[in-house]
Amino acid sequence: MEKPNFDHPLSVTAEEIWQMEETREFPIDIESHYKGLLNMMDVLYYRNGNSFYPEIKTRHAAYFLALAMPSFAIIDPCRTREMKYNLHVASLVIESDNLSKQLAVYDAPSIRRLEVFVILALYKLVSEKTINDERFHAYAEEVYGRIVENGRSAQNVFAYDTIEGTYEAYPNLAALLAFRIHDRCFGTDYCGCIEDTLLTFIREKLLDEETGLFLEFYKTGSLGIKGEHLSRSASWSGREQTAACNALAIAFMNYFDEAASERAWKAFKEKFTDQQLHVTAEELQDAETSSYVSQLTPIAQGLYGSLLAAKEMGDRDYFEKLQRHILTVAEPDQREGKIFFDALGNEQKLHGDFLTVARVHVGWKKILEHNWEDYYDFDYDKVR
Amino acid sequence: MSCCCKEKTQDCNCAGQEIEVLGKTARADIQFDQIAELLSTGKETFAMYENHKLTESALAMWNLHKEVIDATLDGGWDNQRHPWCREMQDFWRYGLAFCDYGMLSMAMIDPSMKDEICEYARKTVLLMKDTPIWDEWVRFGFNDNPITKDNIMYKGHLHFTYGVYELLSGSREFEEEYQFLTDIMVREYEANSICETPYWGIQCELDQYFPQCNSVGMLGMKVYDLIHGTDLNERYSKKIYEFIYDRVSDKETGLLFAKYHPSHDQGEPYITGFCNAWGLNLLHPYYPQLLEGAYRTFIRYFGKELMDGQALYIKEYANFDEASTGREESMGVFYSMALAKEYQDVESWEKFARYFIGVYGIEIEEGIARFKKAEPVDETFVHNYILFGQVHQPWEKIFSYDWQAFREGGRD
Numbered sequence: 035m036e037k038p039n040f041d042h043p044l045s046v047t048a049e050e051i052w053q054m055e056e057t058r059e060f061p062i063d064i065e066s067h068y069k070g071l072l073n074m075m076d077v078l079y080y081r082n083g084n085s086f087y088p089e090i091k092t093r094h095a096a097y098f099l100a101l102a103m104p105s106f107a108i109i110d111p112c113r114t115r116e117m118k119y120n121l122h123v124a125s126l127v128i129e130s131d132n133l134s135k136q137l138a139v140y141d142a143p144s145i146r147r148l149e150v151f152v153i154l155a156l157y158k159l160v161s162e163k164t165i166n167d168e169r170f171h172a173y174a175e176e177v178y179g180r181i182v183e184n185g186r187s188a189q190n191v192f193a194y195d196t197i198e199g200t201y202e203a204y205p206n207l208a209a210l211l212a213f214r215i216h217d218r219c220f221g222t223d224y225c226g227c228i229e230d231t232l233l234t235f236i237r238e239k240l241l242d243e244e245t246g247l248f249l250e251f252y253k254t255g256s257l258g259i260k261g262e263h264l265s266r267s268a269s270w271s272g273r274e275q276t277a278a279c280n281a282l283a284i285a286f287m288n289y290f291d292e293a294a295s296e297r298a299w300k301a302f303k304e305k306f307t308d309q310q311l312h313v314t315a316e317e318l319q320d321a322e323t324s325s326y327v328s329q330l331t332p333i334a335q336g337l338y339g340s341l342l343a344a345k346e347m348g349d350r351d352y353f354e355k356l357q358r359h360i361l362t363v364a365e366p367d368q369r370e371g372k373i374f375f376d377a378l379g380n381e382q383k384l385h386g387d388f389l390t391v392a393r394v395h396v397g398w399k400k401i402l403e404h405n406w407e408d409y410y411d412f413d414y415d416k417v418r
Numbered sequence: 419m420s421c422c423c424k425e426k427t428q429d430c431n432c433a434g435q436e437i438e439v440l441g442k443t444a445r446a447d448i449q450f451d452q453i454a455e456l457l458s459t460g461k462e463t464f465a466m467y468e469n470h471k472l473t474e475s476a477l478a479m480w481n482l483h484k485e486v487i488d489a490t491l492d493g494g495w496d497n498q499r500h501p502w503c504r505e506m507q508d509f510w511r512y513g514l515a516f517c518d519y520g521m522l523s524m525a526m527i528d529p530s531m532k533d534e535i536c537e538y539a540r541k542t543v544l545l546m547k548d549t550p551i552w553d554e555w556v557r558f559g560f561n562d563n564p565i566t567k568d569n570i571m572y573k574g575h576l577h578f579t580y581g582v583y584e585l586l587s588g589s590r591e592f593e594e595e596y597q598f599l600t601d602i603m604v605r606e607y608e609a610n611s612i613c614e615t616p617y618w619g620i621q622c623e624l625d626q627y628f629p630q631c632n633s634v635g636m637l638g639m640k641v642y643d644l645i646h647g648t649d650l651n652e653r654y655s656k657k658i659y660e661f662i663y664d665r666v667s668d669k670e671t672g673l674l675f676a677k678y679h680p681s682h683d684q685g686e687p688y689i690t691g692f693c694n695a696w697g698l699n700l701l702h703p704y705y706p707q708l709l710e711g712a713y714r715t716f717i718r719y720f721g722k723e724l725m726d727g728q729a730l731y732i733k734e735y736a737n738f739d740e741a742s743t744g745r746e747e748s749m750g751v752f753y754s755m756a757l758a759k760e761y762q763d764v765e766s767w768e769k770f771a772r773y774f775i776g777v778y779g780i781e782i783e784e785g786i787a788r789f790k791k792a793e794p795v796d797e798t799f800v801h802n803y804i805l806f807g808q809v810h811q812p813w814e815k816i817f818s819y820d821w822q823a824f825r826e827g828g829r830d
Contacts (some may be wrong), residue, residue, distance in 0.1 A: 035670065038737050069688070079625075079626075080557055080622070080624070080625075082559050082623075114685070115683075115684045118684070119681065123625075163682070165681065184796045369734070369740045370741075370742045371737065414685075414687040417673075417687045418687060418688050
């Protein structure tokens with residue numbers, strides 16, 4: 035067992051974060067953060083979704099933490115077994131009806147379905163076990179079926195909707211990642227059927243030709259009635275180009291279209307850096323507004339999403355600038371074996387998960403092209 | 419008192435020294451102006467068995483316990499005199515059960531208290547079966563009853579309390595229920611050992627195996643053996659320990675892992691205070707040579723000295739020096755006194771005792787222990803652990819005691 039060590043520095047520089055892949059070790063603040071969040075997720079699982087934190091936020095917190103799990107396992111292969119279990123639990127937690135709230139405005143069943151699908155995909159990537167195969171197949175069919183249904187409906191949009199008639203870049207890109215994994219693991223051809231179509235849709239309807247940035251959404255005005263006669267000319271793309279939307283979109287687009295992502299990232303930094311580096315703790319504490327895809331406010335989603343995008347793009351300088359700012363305003367404090375972000379109030383639970391994936395993420399290319407089969411049996415080598 | 423966050427919220431994670439967590443956790447106080455004075459010394463406490471007499475403070479704590487039990491039976495869990503904290507409802511059973519196990523030791527110390535002890539052992543069985551003690555299992559949607567599958571975190575304690583009463587009294591009032599539960603547990607032990615992802619023991623919740631919770635089921639089998647002349651401890655409990663040693667502990671130190679997940683054969687290699695404070699006590703009989711070393715390592719890494727080194731607190735994480743304010747995470751210290759008793763560590767016992775006296779302001783008034791610096795719900799809940807920690811005799815001593823002679827009115 036490791037001897038106690040009371041030295042708890044924060045990892046503020048990009049070097050400390052990128053170094054993890056070389057040293058195969060997590061700095062203590064990442065370790066503490068992970069442990070605290072994991073405890074929350076495990077308790078959620080074994081309390082059957084009974085949570086002290088708002089249900090839908092809890093679900094998203096579990097999802098974002100789970101996105102980090104493959105990266106944890108790549109950095110430290112001896113955590114592979116642990117991450118298998120964690121991903122398994124996350125998929126069940128997100129699926130739990132106790133973490134859904136039908137009357138809540140931002141509870142989007144389609145996003146919940148997508149998140150389970152993505153986590154099941156990541157599970158199958160890291161695990162040789164077949165216990166979730168049936169569920170994974172079912173979700174693949176469901177998400178694919180929805181895409182096809184949208185395409186065959188009067189909307190004529192072969193894409194995955196966030197809510198009825200609203201299409202965003204990030205959910206479609208996340209779905210594509212999951213389909214790639216399904217095809218890799220089972221020899222299916224979902225990507226052959228749908229990838230070009232989805233990417234074309236994103237490029238044509240959700241990317242600004244001039245700036246290269248992602249547009250907020252595409253809407254069709256669908257009323258959810260099968261066979262309605264929608265006016266095709268009445269659909270529109272939301273012209274606003276926000277940090278919140280772009281950060282997540284770039285982070286997930288990069289795997290599929292590096293050129294588009296590079297262009298968007300360049301424009302992102304020009305347009306949003308000043309805004310990002312002036313985000314305040316008060317703004318991060320705000321819980322009034324939310325988002326269908328993350329439950330974070332747009333400001334928080336933009337900020338943490340930018341950190342994730344910077345990690346995905348390998349942009350160390352920008353990552354460090356953002357990380358320093360976040361760790362300053364959030365007032366992190368390591369105590370009781372965890373990190374508390376004292377300036378973020380109750381929202382720190384959700385923010386914390388996003389922060390974890392942003393700091394640990396090794397890049398989708400590495401994750402999808404890793405030789406997971408070589409590490410299936412790897413188990414802990416250290417007792418902490 | 420206010421916490422360091424701008425607004426006081428129910429589940430604030432602030433560990434600032436001024437947080438007040440009424441009846442929810444062990445107090446996070448770790449700053450003291452003075453060294454608390456022991457009500458009974460460690461020497462006196464450890465000599466109770468030889469002296470055939472409870473110390474004044476153990477007796478006072480017992481008198482408080484009787485008050486609490488009677489108030490609860492007569493007025494319910496929300497009774498006015500000794501209310502139980504509803505936010506801690508999922509944890510009530512643990513304090514109640516461990517105090518019940520302490521009655522075995524009390525009986526050994528002073529067999530003349532037999533009738534009284536048996537009376538309250540019986541009352542404990544009644545309370546342990548009362549709905550609020552177990553109904554979170556149904557409310558959370560796991561099953562329509564708390565004993566037919568999994569849930570060793572409840573049924574292990576229920577099983578043990580049936581055994582305590584029958585071992586002390588010889589009464590077969592609950593024998594049918596006791597046998598029914600024993601059969602369920604034995605069937606589960608066998609089924610789990612050969613299922614698709616086999617393991618020895620019983621889960622708490624789905625896919626959650628806690629070594630400390632299983633330790634209760636294990637010792638409960640030993641108690642059952644003492645009553646019925648069976649060999650369930652040999653056939654099952656020992657195998658469970660071998661499994662815990664192999665998959666749910668650090669083989670080098672013997673310290674226990676936080677938990678194990680059968681679905682992925684995954685032991686979580688994190689060593690925590692709460693798990694070990696409880697588990698090292700009850701598992702001691704299964705591998706004493708290793709666990710004695712584990713105990714010393716545990717105290718060294720997880721014991722935090724307070725009151726200028728005169729008091730001890732159990733931290734949840736070795737690398738962090740603060741008191742934990744999370745519910746379960748703060749409870750390691752509750753098990754500390756009994757743990758020190760099990761390992762015959764007089765010095766540590768005194769230090770843990772000083773911590774509790776200092777935090778809760780325990781005094782004796784007219785022969786009854788009172789928690790002068792605590793809310794009633796603290797007193798109701800925490801006193802159970804303190805009484806257990808005062809009277810507990812090592813398990814090997816308990817299991818080799820002549821219980822037949824005790825029941826017949828004699829003494830070992």
